[in-house]
Amino acid sequence: MLSIFAVVSLLPISQASSDLRRFKVVIDPGHGGHDKGATSDGGTESDVVLRISQILANRLNEKGRFEAILTRTTDKAVDLRERSAMANKKRADLFVSIHANSHVSPSARGTEFYIPSQLSPNEESMFLAERENGLAMEVAGGSENQGDLDAIVEDLQRTANARVSLDFAQALERSWRRKFPARKTKVQQGPFSVLLGTVAPSVLIEVAYLSNPSEAQELSQSSTHNSMADAIGDGIEGFVENLDKKGRSRHSLENAKFEPLANEPH
Ligand SMILES: [Zn+2]
Numbered sequence: 105m106l107s108i109f110a111v112v113s114l115l116p117i118s119q120a121s122s123d124l125r126r127f128k129v130v131i132d133p134g135h136g137g138h139d140k141g142a143t144s145d146g147g148t149e150s151d152v153v154l155r156i157s158q159i160l161a162n163r164l165n166e167k168g169r170f171e172a173i174l175t176r177t178t179d180k181a182v183d184l185r186e187r188s189a190m191a192n193k194k195r196a197d198l199f200v201s202i203h204a205n206s207h208v209s210p211s212a213r214g215t216e217f218y219i220p221s222q223l224s225p226n227e228e229s230m231f232l233a234e235r236e237n238g239l240a241m242e243v244a245g246g247s248e249n250q251g252d253l254d255a256i257v258e259d260l261q262r263t264a265n266a267r268v269s270l271d272f273a274q275a276l277e278r279s280w281r282r283k284f285p286a287r288k289t290k291v292q293q294g295p296f297s298v299l300l301g302t303v304a305p306s307v308l309i310e311v312a313y314l315s316n317p318s319e320a321q322e323l324s325q326s327s328t329h330n331s332m333a334d335a336i337g338d339g340i341e342g343f344v345e346n347l348d349k350k351g352r353s354r355h356s357l358e359n360a361k362f363e364p365l366a367n368e369p370h
Pocket residue numbers: 134135141142149203204236
């Protein structure tokens with residue numbers, strides 16, 4: 105403990121106050137407990153995404169620049185509203201929800217990065233969101249129990265952060281492609297409760313299809329969990345480095361909340 109204080113005290117005060125503020129990333133492993141999510145011979149979605157999320161959280165925490173917080177650390181059920189509320193209460197800078205996909209066609213494959221949308225989604229993402237949302241569809245937004253002004257401010261933040269969420273999703277997609285050049289990737293919008301309820305820029309990743317026998321086989325291996333955690337971690341780092349290069353900081357992320365959505369994706 106003493107040595108930590110010694111290091112901190114050597115830094116100029118301004119540098120200490122700006123550099124030592126860690127970037128807060130809330131990582132949300134989907135499902136858990138009685139809710140297993142997608143299942144296959146290779147395992148359950150709830151187990152696979154917990155593993156990837158834990159590796160990712162450890163790697164980010166080792167870097168010192170980040171504070172990674174998991175919405176669940178064990179195989180337990182956590183309400184979607186609780187997951188968003190946790191991110192909002194911790195004042196997360198970024199939120200990433202990790203899932204594995206499933207489709208009636210066993211040939212469906214690849215990785216999808218979803219950003220929050222309340223706009224008319226395509227049929228496919230609506231179907232997926234309904235499956236991921238389960239019974240929580242009606243609680244999207246989750247601003248009950250708040251004062252009106254708080255709710256309005258949070259809504260404005262969510263709207264402006266949709267643009268930042270797109271930048272974040274694209275950074276994740278780039279790092280994913282570097283790590284897995286052969287994989288199909290796509291950035292899309294979807295009405296996922298857990299994203300719509302979260303104020304911070306947020307992305308939901310469907311890492312691969314458990315319904316695809318070859319992807320399910322990959323998802324059963326710890327080497328795949330490590331590579332996927334690396335790809336997501338690199339994407340988060342790349343996104344934050346890019347903010348630094350533009351001379352933006354966590355504060356400008358916060359200030360960006362009232363920018364108009366000029367290039368809203370369709
Ligand atoms: Zn899921």
